Ligand SMILES: [Zn+2]
């Protein structure tokens with residue numbers, strides 16, 4: 551009986567242990583509050599102690615109500631790394647103490663779409679982008695990750711937390727977008743947007759051996775960074791130059807062989823198909839806050855292939871290998887570092903692009 555009581559008290563303490571977490575309250579409001587530490591809810595779950603997390607522009611989209619499926623009251627954060635604290639009995643590939651990067655998408659691995667690698671469209675109720683959107687995410691001290699065997703990637707000893715931080719989201723997005731764009735050796739690739747995801751996309755486009763990579767952005771600073779880091783050969787600022795004309799000059803009047811639209815600005819979709827050569831692939835990676843127009847009469851005969859690239863983050867293992875081999879290096883993206891208790895200041899800086907911010911590395915524990 552005494553033991554029973556002790557267990558009950560311990561259980562009670564366990565369920566009432568709290569942690570700091572950044573929570574999406576409702577349209578326009580995010581707060582840092584105390585929330586209960588999550589517990590395993592399914593044999594395929596793992597509990598991760600978050601060590602390093604970050605803020606993504608999708609968090610800002612959630613804040614603005616531009617992600618209709620986001621559930622108010624959810625802890626934000628879908629881009630983070632940590633240490634496995636606990637695993638459900640069905641988790642086979644991971645054990646307590648493993649350092650892991652967490653995939654933005656949770657997926658069952660068994661449904662029609664998962665079996666084809668389209669994990670973003672996993673038909674399980676927790677499939678797709680759930681973490682930090684529909685279920686509690688990783689801007690917190692602990693997080694429950696469903697389908698842990700599919701959603702975690704081991705971080706090799708040689709790879710730091712910072713180097714692995716973007717594996718599951720913006721690097722996956724860039725990697726997926728670049729793979730959709732059908733880039734061939736010596737091609738001219740144009741990437742619209744040199745923000746965090748744009749920089750990752752430039753980096754991943756390089757893996758295909760293009761002849762020329764062109765970065766387009768309205769921020770000279772970001773463009774300069776892309777050039778300095780060797781991610782872009784040519785940079786174009788639409789506020790200062792006519793992008794279509796510049797790209798024609800660079801391609802004997804043809805246009806770009808592949809275009810990746812990562813900016814999601816007011817007229818960047820239009821720019822994307824305008825600068826593409828006939829028969830090019832135009833891959834839309836961006837998440838728009840407004841509907842976009844496809845004026846078919848204006849592009850008649852151009853015979854473009856449009857693809858949309860809402861990430862299928864099914865290549866984290868390959869990405870981790872490329873990080874380890876030094877082929878993907880996102881260290882230039884981390885301009886700011888802080889701790890979880892200061893995440894609200896970080897949100898302000900990140901959302902309002904203050905202080906030349908590109909990405910935060912937010913230390914949790
Ligand atoms: Zn994201």
Ligand SMILES: [Zn+2]
Nearest residue numbers: 658661664672
């Ligand atoms: Zn599935």
